[in-house]
Amino acid sequence: MIQTYKQNELDIIRAGGKILGAIHRELATSIKAGVSTLELDAIAAELIQSHGAESAFLGFQKYPFSICTSVNDAAIHGIPSADEILRDGDIISIDIGIRFGGFCTDAARTHAVGEISPEAQKLIEITQQSFFEAIKGLRAKSKVGDIGERIEKFVTENSDFSIIDTYFGHGIGRSVHQDPLIPNFVPTNKRVRKIVQTRLPAGCVICIEPMINIGGKDVATDKDKWTVRTTDGSLSAHYENTVIITENGAEVVTL
Numbered sequence: 068m069i070q071t072y073k074q075n076e077l078d079i080i081r082a083g084g085k086i087l088g089a090i091h092r093e094l095a096t097s098i099k100a101g102v103s104t105l106e107l108d109a110i111a112a113e114l115i116q117s118h119g120a121e122s123a124f125l126g127f128q129k130y131p132f133s134i135c136t137s138v139n140d141a142a143i144h145g146i147p148s149a150d151e152i153l154r155d156g157d158i159i160s161i162d163i164g165i166r167f168g169g170f171c172t173d174a175a176r177t178h179a180v181g182e183i184s185p186e187a188q189k190l191i192e193i194t195q196q197s198f199f200e201a202i203k204g205l206r207a208k209s210k211v212g213d214i215g216e217r218i219e220k221f222v223t224e225n226s227d228f229s230i231i232d233t234y235f236g237h238g239i240g241r242s243v244h245q246d247p248l249i250p251n252f253v254p255t256n257k258r259v260r261k262i263v264q265t266r267l268p269a270g271c272v273i274c275i276e277p278m279i280n281i282g283g284k285d286v287a288t289d290k291d292k293w294t295v296r297t298t299d300g301s302l303s304a305h306y307e308n309t310v311i312i313t314e315n316g317a318e319v320v321t322l
Contacts, residue, residue: 069238069246071270076170077311080240080272083167084309084320086118087174090163091321098178100155104136107161108147115165123164123171123243130293135162135175137294142231142278142286142303143175144293155181158191160305164243171243173274174321175307186281187302193228194279194304197221197251201275202310205267205317212263215250218277229284231303234295236276239309251277267312276307 072080090111097110112133115122122133137145137160138153145160153159162175177191200221201214214236222228236249247265254260267273280286282301289296297303311318 069265069268069271070240071268072240072272073270077270077272079168080170080172080309080311081320083120083165083170083172086120086167087163087165087172087309087321090114090118090165091161091174091176094161094163095176095178098153098159098161098180100153100181102153103149104138104145104147104151104153104159105149107136108132108134111161111163115163120165120167123166123173127164127243133163135160137162137303137305139302140297140300141294142280142297143234143295143305146291146293153180156183158183158187158302158304160303162305162307170241171239172309172321173239173243173307174309175276175305177304177306189226190228190279190281190302190304193222193226194277195306197277197279198275198306198308201277202317202319205312207269207312207314208266209312210263211247211249211265211267212253214275215252215254215263218251219253222277222279229280229282231278231280231284231286233286234278236274236307238271239274240272247273249273249275251275269312269314271312273310273312274307275310276305278303278305
């Protein structure tokens, strides 16, 4: 069931989204060669606390850190580590969820570490722009499937990249993951094809998060039971924002 929220509740979500956007911007200044992903987690934890919020990830399904740090071929859910030191030419996806005033917001960004290859830069740009293509014309009564159709159309028309089709965006609110699932692609699976016919009500809040690979779409989970990597070792990028669906459009609250 898709939950909807009253205006006073949406105002709290907007405030949380503004905080999360600021945390991402502030953390970005620490992303450089020589820094470990565990250091980034510690910096993020301090930033979250300094803004009067809590990590929505820490302890969620027993996740042990405040943020996810996914480097190069790690697509999502990368676990911070003191042994993982950023190097010039890497790309890193930072996924952060916070709880503020009883409501969650969630956003992810992929960053270049120093100078990166033109193909890696294109991957980051295509992934980010596919999100903005997805929200064009999105409003109350739009179908969930409209989102994946727009993402897939943009990615396939502008690159040879692949869309991960085993992980999804999601609803968000009092919990970090709620209904509905939000595919970033046009599904062939019967269960998912049924989901995409769902219409989004005004006042619902969703996370749209394209996950794009330079190589094939297939991914697998590491032995740590969290980090999801491309099976062919190709680079992967992730871009996500929390979005309020209104009668007039899609309001992005985490920019």
